Amino acid sequence: MKINKKRLLPLGIGLFVFAMVGLLADKAWSEKQQQLDLITDFYRDHLARPDKRQPSQVPPGFFTPELEALIDANNQLCYSLSRSDDICGYGADSDVFLDAQEASPSLDFERSSFRISRVGDNVVEATFNVYPDMGTAYDRQIRYVLVQEDEGWRVDDMLFSQNRSMRVELLQENDAILARARDLGDTAGWVFNYLRNGDMLDRAVRFIAFPVQVCDQYGVCAAMKRDDPRLMQALDYLSDNKSDTDVLPPPAEAQAADGKVIAIGALDFTFQNRAWWVTRIDLRRLQGIKPASGLPPTV
Incomplete structure (x- = not known):
C-alpha cells in the first residue's frame, strides 16, 4: 500500500493545529477556574474565622x-x-x-x-x-x-x-x-480638649514630639522624654490653670510648612514629619493666671 505523502502533510498540520487549539482552550479554562478558586477558597477561610480581619x-x-x-x-x-x-x-x-x-x-x-x-x-x-x-x-x-x-x-x-x-x-x-495632620486647628483642638480634662492628659502626650522642651514657671527649662514624670506634672499644671489663650492664629498664618513654629498659649506647635507636634511647653506664658497648684522645678 502506497502512502500519499502529499495528503499526509496537510493532515499532520491539521492535527497539530487541532491539538494546539485544544491545549489553548484547556489553558484558558484552567486560568478561569483558578480565578474562581482563588476567591472561593478565600471566602471559605474568611467565613470560618471567629473574628473579622482587616x-x-x-x-x-x-x-x-x-x-x-x-x-x-x-x-x-x-x-x-x-x-x-x-x-x-x-x-x-x-x-x-x-x-x-x-x-x-x-x-x-x-x-x-x-x-x-x-x-x-x-x-x-x-x-x-x-x-x-x-x-x-x-x-x-x-x-x-x-x-x-x-x-x-x-x-x-x-x-x-x-x-x-x-x-x-x-x-x-x-x-x-x-490633611488632618497638616491642619493646626484639628491638632490644637484635640490637645486643648485633652488638657481641659484631667483624666485625659495621657492622650495629649500622643501629640508631643520627644524629647520635648519644658520650661517651668520659674524659667528653668529641660528636655524631657516620654517617661519623665515631670512631663505629666507640667501637663497637670496646664490642666489646673485653664486659660483662654488657646486661640488659633488666622488660617493664612497657620499654613503647614516644614519647620514652621506657631505658639498657642503655653505650647509651641512645630510642623515636622508631615504633622503638627507640640515641641515646647512654656509655663511662664501663664504668668497672668493665678496658679492653682505649684509645679516642682524641672531640675
Whole structure:
C-alpha cells in the first residue's frame, strides 16, 4: 500500500493545529477556574474565622504588590499620624470582605449562600448574604479585579455597590489622614480638649514630639522624654490653670510648612514629619493666671 505523502502533510498540520487549539482552550479554562478558586477558597477561610480581619491581616500574595503598598501606607499613616480618638484604618470599623459592619453570629460559608461567577475579563463576582435569616436586604455583591503575577492570580481591586472602589477609598483615606495632620486647628483642638480634662492628659502626650522642651514657671527649662514624670506634672499644671489663650492664629498664618513654629498659649506647635507636634511647653506664658497648684522645678 502506497502512502500519499502529499495528503499526509496537510493532515499532520491539521492535527497539530487541532491539538494546539485544544491545549489553548484547556489553558484558558484552567486560568478561569483558578480565578474562581482563588476567591472561593478565600471566602471559605474568611467565613470560618471567629473574628473579622482587616485587609492588612490578609496573608501576603492575595493582593497585588501595588494594592498591598496602599494598604501598608494606610497602616503606617494611622500608626504615625492619627493621634486622636477617631477610628483610623481602612476597614477598622467594618468587614471589608463582607461589605458590612455587622454580620450574623452564626454566618458560615454554607449559610451565606455564596456564589461566584465571572463577569468580565479577569473580573469575578462574589455574592452572598450576611444575615441569611433576614432576607435579601442583606445580600452583598463584591467584584474582584484580578491580575496574573508570576506566582498566580492576585487581587488588584475590589468593587463594591454604589461604584465604590477599594483602591479609590484607600487613596482618599490616606489623603484625609495627611490633611488632618497638616491642619493646626484639628491638632490644637484635640490637645486643648485633652488638657481641659484631667483624666485625659495621657492622650495629649500622643501629640508631643520627644524629647520635648519644658520650661517651668520659674524659667528653668529641660528636655524631657516620654517617661519623665515631670512631663505629666507640667501637663497637670496646664490642666489646673485653664486659660483662654488657646486661640488659633488666622488660617493664612497657620499654613503647614516644614519647620514652621506657631505658639498657642503655653505650647509651641512645630510642623515636622508631615504633622503638627507640640515641641515646647512654656509655663511662664501663664504668668497672668493665678496658679492653682505649684509645679516642682524641672531640675
